[in-house]
Amino acid sequence: MNTLPIMQVMPELKTILAASSSAVLIAEPGAGKTTMTPLALLDEPWMKGRTMLMLEPRRLAARAAAVYMASCLGEQAGQTVGYRMRMDSKTGPETRIIVVTEGVLTRMLQDDPSLGDTGLVIFDEFHERSLNADLGLALSLETQAVLREDLKLLVMSATLNGEKVSALLGGAPVVRCPGRVFPVETVYAPPAAATPLEKAAGTAVRRALAEQPGDILLFLPGEREIRRVESELRSGTLPGNVALRPLYGRLPQAEQDSAVAPAVEGRRKVVLATSIAETSLTIEGVRTVIDSGLRRTQRFSPRTGMPRLETLPISKASAEQRRGRAGRTAPGVCYRLWSREAHDRLPESDAPEILEADLAGLALELALWGARDPARLAWLDAPPPAPYAQATALLRRLGALDAAGAVTPHGRRMAALGAHPRAAHMLLRAAGLGAAPLACRLAALLQERDPLRGPASGGCDLTLRVEALLRYEASAGRDTGGGDPAALRAAARASHALEAQLRSAAPLSAADGAADTSLCGLLLSFAYPDRIGQRRGAGAFLLSGGRGAAMGENQHLAREPYIVAVSVDDKGTQSRIMLAAAVEEKDLLEHHADLMTELAEVYWDDDSKSVKARRKAMLGELTLKESGHERPSPEEAARVLMGVVSGEGLSQLPWDKGTLQLRERLAFMHRIDPAWPDVSDDGLTGSMEEWLLPFLHGCRSLREVQRLPLREALESMLDWERKRRLDQDAPTHIAVPSGSRIAVDYSNPAAPVLAVKLQEMFGQRETPRIGNGRVPVLLHLLSPARRPVQVTADLASFWSNAYFEVKKDLKGRYPKHYWPEDPLQAIPTRRTRPVK
Template sequence: MTTPPHSPLPIDASIQAVRKALAAGGHVVLIAPPGAGKSTRLPLALVDEPWLAGKKIVLVLPRRLAALGAARRMANELGEGVGETVGHRVRFDTKVGQATRLEVVTDGVFTRMIADDPELAGIGCVMFDEVHERALAADLGLAFALEAQSALRPDLRLTAMSATVDGAKFQVLLEPHGGCQRIESDGSMFPVATHHEPSGLPAPQAVTEVALDALRRFDGDGLIFLPGQREIETACGLLREALGNQVAIHALYGAVTRSAQDEALRPDPSGRRKLVVASAIAETSITIPGVQFVVDSGLARRPIYDPVRGITRLETKPASRASIDQRRGRAGRTAPGDCIRLWRREEEGGRPAEDRPEILDADLAKLRLDMALWGALERTSLPFLDPPPESAWEQAGALLKSLGALDAKGAATAFGARMAKLPTHPRLAALLERANAGGKSDAAWAALLAGELNERGPLDGAERLRAALQDRRQAKALKTLHTRLLGRSEAKPPPNDAVLVHHLLHAYPDLIAKRDKDDGQRAIYKLAQGMQAGMETHHPLASEPFLLVLDLGGGRKSGAARVPDIRLALPLSEDQLRDGLGHLITRVETRTFDHATWSVRVRDETRIGALMLAADARPRRTGLNALSEIASHLRSKDLESLTARDKAAGALLSRHQAFHASRGESDALLTRLEAWLPTLLESGEAPPFPDNVLEKAWRAALDWEEAQAFDKQWPASVALGSDQRARIAYDHPAGPTISVRPQMLYGRDDHPTLGADQQPVLIELLSPAQRPIALTADLPAFWRKGWKDVRKDMRARHPKHDWPEEPWKGPTKQSKNRGS
């Protein structure tokens, strides 16, 4: 393919290096600032490379507008129309032909392409542009491509192109998959003077004021950055009011029509100066000829997943330093320019260096469904720069299971596979798929509903939804969406609340709510997902037993927890719930152990998620009939619950535990529960169990050899002589211990021991007042070394008692005669 002559671009100097690296079979990370030509000049320069062997190049861009613009510019450069050598695939719009060798697609479309055909048949190279933006779909598409290249297509070349210098981490990601070379290209920026002009006005008013002044101060057209549609439309209105028809005013954001986008990107046909008021969509990938000054509000709107409301909300925050630098560069694409920033210079250091990857903040429901269909069931299964956060991953899995898209193991169901083919959030895909099974009328109104929710944002605006459905023009537009999605085209008159609830249930099964209690100010509802929410008791819906919650926010304390407010909801009957979500209703037998009676309460419960719809009590289980529940209780609570109120039983437990620990089985009583618990239950006793009952039960867990060793080597007491015995306290903190007065040990010159390894029994010596005076594990040594000081103290305190100098020889003669 020969390309017409074209003006030089900075990327031209790097094209040969890219060609060489790809021809060697490796991958490329290309770092080139906006304006270098990486999105248009480079792909065209690679189309005729021999290693492609007639296969296509796919260029992946993160936004529809950028993809359409890039395809159009490359086709123009070839003197062709889109759909010939260069084609595009974006949502609901495909222009490719038999001769197409370079396809420009959005990241969402590419993810669907590779999911449908993991081998990427007929494709030789995939070029990911603007990877620094870290869009969720782009991260997923790159991960899929790396897996496909490693397992199925070792000949597939990948190129990751970034407008910022963070390309090194992409090189690390690509290197293990066949090698990767990093190539850097200079930009084409002319000098741009930066002016800081902070304003206390709201952003639309502030940029309007500055832009009007900039038109007088600077030449050329202007590009104004605002965070989103609402602010952009407000600023456009203010500018048109101030300028009339003297200057062309254009809005540029994702939702504007194709014709409006084209007008914003072209020079004004009547030669007027132009102001383009844009979102972050104009930072990269698109070229607006004639722009010589930029007015930057410094704000950006990013999608942030809100786990409380279960939706992704847009949050306005200061744009990152990388973002404001790219905006500034737009003023120097064709000539020296100026950038007016509406904040103080010293504030820039407090801005984040770059935008957070979307995967860290986004709703991961669609990503997890796509991964499940790929066969990647764990969040770390794919080669991501940043793996999905665990909490968001688990929340996505719970939602998808409630929608019927995943099974209990996290694998995709057949229903989930059909959902994934629809280019919308899984909530709305479930709504559409279930309605589609109900016939044309159901499917038509479900599509209208899904379109409104998709336009407004899930969970936002059920009241506006009703109004929208009455609007014929809106209904017609939504009906067109439905036709594109499911091929249906029939609809009856606008639905009532019951019909809305029927459809919405399929999209938001986790947000059905059951009235739980009244905290005095608010009715508190429990949601199927497990959390609580409340509404004022005087609200008309506050007495409803069930609600379908459409919006949550704010909140206040209810008891110790902060409970969000129900801002919008629809009444829901139990019949509607059972009819609409019968596939999610489970019936389970629950068993609850009652420690007071050592019985098990049994109930048959009908549940949906965390909500209990009904419960029927059954006869209690006792004795051997409750064996498994009692065993579970003892394992969770430990065995002290058997002996907590009985000293003798506690001592017996300590003895058995010490015996088993000496044999390397410290948990033997728990691991052998099934061997002795039946004996205990057959006794007919209830806690606190007498020690003789426990002794009989625990002996049932011993074999003959163990029983002999237990009695001989770990006795309940030790002999002291003269037919006296001392009980061994096996639960003493220091170990098995006897507590006796010294007089009971006079004449003894050995130390009592336990077990085969002759473990010494600790001897705690007591004064005549039964207070501890010494502790020893070696009685003969104590008599000869420690006794002297004890004897001296005790003789002074208790002179009437016998304190011999050599107690191992026995009591004194006088003591014997007195018998003390």
């Protein structure tokens, strides 16, 4: 014990903690910090007989550390050294060192914010940056600042930015300790492209067994991969003295202990582990590490408000931690199943969980603490605003928070259960319906491995899993129904533990049972009110939170009107439903009345081309019931019609010839003076509220819109002065020398046209002008057959130059007509010849 490297820095650490409230200990792997530091500090004067809490991020490591420290004292766990974790505890009246998992510290702080009998809180392996570790440190810092100046905090890690943590702790001193790690050779062994992971891992294990002595630790991303690699290795050839030992968090304790324990003499062990074996744990006999370079983590999507499991490359820091497992007791080798180039591209460290996780549990704990705003506390990384806002919105929907963000009595009961807020709410609501045992089984199945997989799984229906679990329990474990016995055993164990917790928090009736599985969907709807799905056809559902999700059309749940989608893969534009249960509409209406809203909606009915009204009972984005009611008010109908015209275009309006000419004249005036109304499509559409809406009052259909006085509507945009100027500057007609009044064509506002017979313009020297004399009209001079013979905006030039050529041509074609030599002295006429 005294030979471990950590003992070399212990005098310095003791001196610092005697004089300071906080310290940071950076100790390399193999230094002995996890097990030796608590024992060395236990009898310091400032402890004064108080207890010490040490947080471990993983249950297996917490239990192993407590057992080892107890053995160093010649005791059993539960005497001087004990541990506490959810559903497992070994402490006694003499216990002074308690190794806890992180959620336990949060509960202890919530129950007693002063931690009155605690002298030191140690945060071990803080570099893992779990959500609960960040929360525990934030709450402990506030306790230290407000209630307990004498409470000491020690943050320990092998790989951590000590200066950043020191700053968070108010400039706490940093102690550094070298480790005791034997040299480890690194071998990069990337498999061929497209090689399945189980094949690559199997090949690497066989290579290591042939090339290296001792036991092997293989890191894989998750339980599913462990099972596949185990199957791959068992189906091939392995030496007869090799035992395969899975190691993951949900594995029964006895099997975990078997994986960690030394191999029997003369035999070799291959441990197939998740990241659970990355830190705080020495697996005896391991001389070789094989690293897949992958990890599985749950990441929260602010886009959908849903978490999703992702398999990601590990960071360089994690790769070094895993590599170090091969050198804990002797020189070793690490085979990395990726290339050196790929290693250079890995991120330096993993993102803190608080930046990627579902924050509903964190938000509930902060509300219970009295911190509605997370900024009130000190964080190494503060909770991101968007996911935190979504978490508080969910808690309000579950009834855990009131409108002001304060925790409700129901929220306190939820927090006391220690389950995720969704599951806690479901358990409490189920207790009131006499269905607590069924809810416990549902919650257990959701937190454990799926017991039904493959073609015989029955698809995504969670009710089938509950029925399989009930058969398994009724048969005392004999009837697995083709399910995974280990998964069913784990779910049964978790279910009974949840039921015991619930009984301590809520009165349950002896009649409560789990047999009525028809209630599965209703109970799940309490936990997932934002994921109640309404069928849209072809396996697609609209979720009450507004998101779309789908399952295969061949699944029997695809035909259900309503489901609850409890597990959704958030990939692509439409999420894939992986687990769900059917729920009855009548149950939603009866039991979710507090979440229902009634919407009186005035809408456009495309079939009748008219405005109608209805009332809708809404559950989130879902319409559960719909009924008609009284006719919409004139104001409501007018606004809907205005929206229809805006969306479908101005062609829906009754544009007669005179109204079109008015619009064209207004467009001309806007062109020469932008202060005039803009009557382009965009201009009119953007100003409908001013000129069109008042005239739609009383209309309810497009047929009635076709009878609108549209000309009046356009003229309503003009005051009296502008109406006068419009008639003056953009006249509808212009009088020509013959006495005719010719209509002006404003279809091109840049060049209004006056189409007039050439003979009617005799005697007119200059081109007529409009726009207060600023704009000459474009003259289309016509033949007697009303065909253009000349287009000009300069009449004087035409008479001087082009007229004589035009005259020759026209005189030949129309000899009976009047073609004078001097058009400026001639008599204008609309006839063949002028009247004398």
